[in-house]
Amino acid sequence: MLKTPSMEGKIHVGKDAVKKRLPKLTEGQKNFVLTDSNVYALYPDWFKKYFPHTEIFVLPAGEENKNFQSLYCILEKMTGAGLHRTSRLFAVGGGVIGDIGGLAAALYMRGISCVQVPTTLLAQVDSSVGGKTAVDLGGVKNVVGAFYQPCEVLVDPTFLKTLPKREIKCGLGEIVKYAALSGEIFDLLRDSEKEWTDLSFLETLITSCIRHKARVVEADEKESGERRSLNVGHTTGHAIELTSGLSHGESVLYGMLLETKMAIAAGICEKGYGEELLALTVKAIAQSPASEMDFSSIEKDAEKARSDKKNTDDGKIKMAVAKAKGVWTMYALPFEEYKNALLSAVKE
Numbered sequence: 431m432l433k434t435p436s437m438e439g440k441i442h443v444g445k446d447a448v449k450k451r452l453p454k455l456t457e458g459q460k461n462f463v464l465t466d467s468n469v470y471a472l473y474p475d476w477f478k479k480y481f482p483h484t485e486i487f488v489l490p491a492g493e494e495n496k497n498f499q500s501l502y503c504i505l506e507k508m509t510g511a512g513l514h515r516t517s518r519l520f521a522v523g524g525g526v527i528g529d530i531g532g533l534a535a536a537l538y539m540r541g542i543s544c545v546q547v548p549t550t551l552l553a554q555v556d557s558s559v560g561g562k563t564a565v566d567l568g569g570v571k572n573v574v575g576a577f578y579q580p581c582e583v584l585v586d587p588t589f590l591k592t593l594p595k596r597e598i599k600c601g602l603g604e605i606v607k608y609a610a611l612s613g614e615i616f617d618l619l620r621d622s623e624k625e626w627t628d629l630s631f632l633e634t635l636i637t638s639c640i641r642h643k644a645r646v647v648e649a650d651e652k653e654s655g656e657r658r659s660l661n662v663g664h665t666t667g668h669a670i671e672l673t674s675g676l677s678h679g680e681s682v683l684y685g686m687l688l689e690t691k692m693a694i695a696a697g698i699c700e701k702g703y704g705e706e707l708l709a710l711t712v713k714a715i716a717q718s719p720a721s722e723m724d725f726s727s728i729e730k731d732a733e734k735a736r737s738d739k740k741n742t743d744d745g746k747i748k749m750a751v752a753k754a755k756g757v758w759t760m761y762a763l764p765f766e767e768y769k770n771a772l773l774s775a776v777k778e
């Protein structure tokens with residue numbers, strides 16, 4: 431069996447991560463930077479400083495651009511720039527840039543090195559690590575992609591200073607997911623005396639979440655076992671994302687809320703612990719009221735869960751749910767039962 435390459439020594443977190451780890455790029459070297467329009471507009475001097483003599487491709491910001499057309503344009507630019515096998519692609523941005531940039535790196539000449547420089551909380555705690563790369567197609571999230579590990583992940587939390595509150599909330603969605611899987615992260619969140627948005631506290635959370643994820647991915651890169659745990663809240667979350675217009679992280683928070691309620695009602699999740707987890711989820715949702723959900727389209731959302739990537743020929747909807755502190759399990763329901771349980775969770 432192939433062993434997942436270890437991420438040991440390849441992930442660097444801290445305000446000097448880029449400064450210390452980014453190699454000096456000189457004239458004549460052919461490398462490629464992918465970023466989005468918001469990040470490029472916010473950090474023009476940073477790009478000039480760290481990426482002189484480098485082709486920079488700026489994708490319009492937004493999930494709607496995580497598609498084949500963008501991927502084609504990126505690959506065309508890479509070819510036009512004359513990149514070769516030893517060239518590197520630097521993906522500087524949120525999860526959208528990381529996912530599509532990672533896929534472009536995986537495809538170009540059958541794979542060139544990819545350095546992830548995540549700039550959103552969601553990307554720093556989660557998506558930049560683990561090698562899942564993808565684009566959306568036909569209204570289905572991340573349906574075309576590859577497992578392709580980055581050669582380095584450089585995480586500088588100071589990027590978070592310019593992140594809108596609503597995007598911080600998105601990152602908290604993935605952090606609460608880790609709290610459902612790790613007793614250590616659960617305690618950190620529950621017992622914190624600091625504001626969750628405090629930069630030094632976020633750096634602690636980022637480090638803990640990344641450590642947890644790297645361990646899980648090293649044990650199960652292709653998601654046949656423990657890596658499925660990283661989908662807590664995501665079956666319903668992805669379905670909500672497709673119909674509601676909410677972002678990924680916000681949708682995951684509502685997915686966590688509903689799936690935890692369903693697991694408590696089914697007697698799968700310990701009630702006392704489940705209620706504490708729900709309280710953390712509600713606190714994360716309250717970090718930015720800009721995107722409250724009204725649940726009026728929840729039946730439509732349930733339909734979308736039919737296209738979830740965890741589904742198999744048995745037709746059941748599969749969810750990874752928290753069971754007890756630091757313990758998770760898979761929970762599968764025939765579609766009608768899933769829909770009814772979801773409707774009950776909404777009413778509760």
Ligand SMILES: NC(=O)c1ccc[n+]([C@@H]2O[C@H](COP(=O)([O-])OP(=O)(O)OC[C@H]3O[C@@H](n4cnc5c(N)ncnc54)[C@H](O)[C@@H]3O)[C@@H](O)[C@H]2O)c1
Binds near residue numbers: 493572
């Ligand atoms: N590969 C994985 O394992 C994995 C895991 C979770 C999520 N994802 C994917 O990640 C995507 C969501 O990622 P996201 O929430 O980072 O979205 P995103 O990349 O769209 O970024 C959110 C917004 O923040 C802006 N932004 C980025 N950095 C900024 C900064 N420092 N200051 C100000 N604005 C900034 C972006 O321009 C964008 O408008 C989804 O496509 C999801 O499917 C992938």
